[in-house]
Amino acid sequence: xxRIIGLNSKTVLLxxxxxxxxxxGLSSTGTKSLLFERxxxxxxxxxxxxxxxxxxLGYKNFATAVVQVNECNSSVLAWTKEDLxxxxxxxxxxxxQASFELASRLKGIAQQFRDPIFxxxxxxHRSMGAAAIPEIIINITRLEVQLHCFLLDxxxxxxxxxxxxxxxxxxxxxxxxKDAIRLVKDVIAQKALLDNKVLIPSDLVxxxxxxxxxxxxxxxLLQAIAYISWNKNRGNLHKLSLFRLEGMHLAT
Numbered sequence: 001x002x003r004i005i006g007l008n009s010k011t012v013l014l015x016x017x018x019x020x021x022x023x024x025g026l027s028s029t030g031t032k033s034l035l036f037e038r039x040x041x042x043x044x045x046x047x048x049x050x051x052x053x054x055x056x057l058g059y060k061n062f063a064t065a066v067v068q069v070n071e072c073n074s075s076v077l078a079w080t081k082e083d084l085x086x087x088x089x090x091x092x093x094x095x096x097q098a099s100f101e102l103a104s105r106l107k108g109i110a111q112q113f114r115d116p117i118f119x120x121x122x123x124x125h126r127s128m129g130a131a132a133i134p135e136i137i138i139n140i141t142r143l144e145v146q147l148h149c150f151l152l153d154x155x156x157x158x159x160x161x162x163x164x165x166x167x168x169x170x171x172x173x174x175x176x177x178k179d180a181i182r183l184v185k186d187v188i189a190q191k192a193l194l195d196n197k198v199l200i201p202s203d204l205v206x207x208x209x210x211x212x213x214x215x216x217x218x219x220x221l222l223q224a225i226a227y228i229s230w231n232k233n234r235g236n237l238h239k240l241s242l243f244r245l246e247g248m249h250l251a252t
Contacts, residue, residue, distance in 0.1 A: 020237065025163050025230030042234045049155060051113035053106070054224035055120050056216050057140055059086055063216040066109065067224040073197040074228055078109070079204045081217050090139060099143055103150030110154055117155040119227055120147060121219065159223055167226040177215040184208070184218040187225070195229050
């Protein structure tokens with residue numbers, strides 16, 4: 001374990017391990033031994049996918065970003081948003097049929113690429129202090145589960161939006177949407193400080209700029225960029241531990 005991630009479990013500090021986990025898109029809670037195991041598992045089970053299909057779930061604003069991963073940069077191949085036209089009144093059969101048709105379209109996209117991975121934004125399942133969970137949240141969660149079911153024959157990762165937000169230092173609440181849009185505009189203008197350069201064709205830039213509501217497209221793209229960064233960090237944990245944590249003096 002120590003050899004794999006380039007750290008000595010007896011001398012490394014818990015905050016340092018937490019930082020490494022965050023940089024790799026992993027949960028940073030737990031004991032030192034648990035974090036070591038988590039980092040080791042992430043590295044030894046790393047699978048590099050040349051194409052990422054990132055999904056931001058929504059009824060009327062279902063956004064996808066298809067990103068091709070290259071050694072020095074990433075290229076956005078598709079970037080779209082659509083209204084799923086799901087039934088407003090929940091009916092299990094109609095909902096299942098609509099979800100199946102959506103999954104079939106997504107599979108059609110995946111067939112165009114070699115070993116793609118779907119990234120599905122994980123939905124919250126708590127009321128966040130409200131008296132009840134809104135019906136729209138319940139239905140989006142139903143859609144999330146059904147997509148996972150219909151895509152069982154593909155590589156799929158459930159992505160915690162909080163870890164994406166941490167990666168880019170996005171604020172919470174309404175400010176997060178503004179920050180995400182602003183960051184994507186910086187990505188388009190090549191002003192964002194990213195590990196890999198992100199190339200976006202001019203027609204997709206125009207499409208994004210023409211949208212009145214840009215946060216869903218922004219979330220889909222940033223989710224893909226974050227995942228690519230996490231995978232890169234997982235494959236370079238030794239270098240990451242030597243250089244990123246150099247000079248860190250944190251209390252346990």
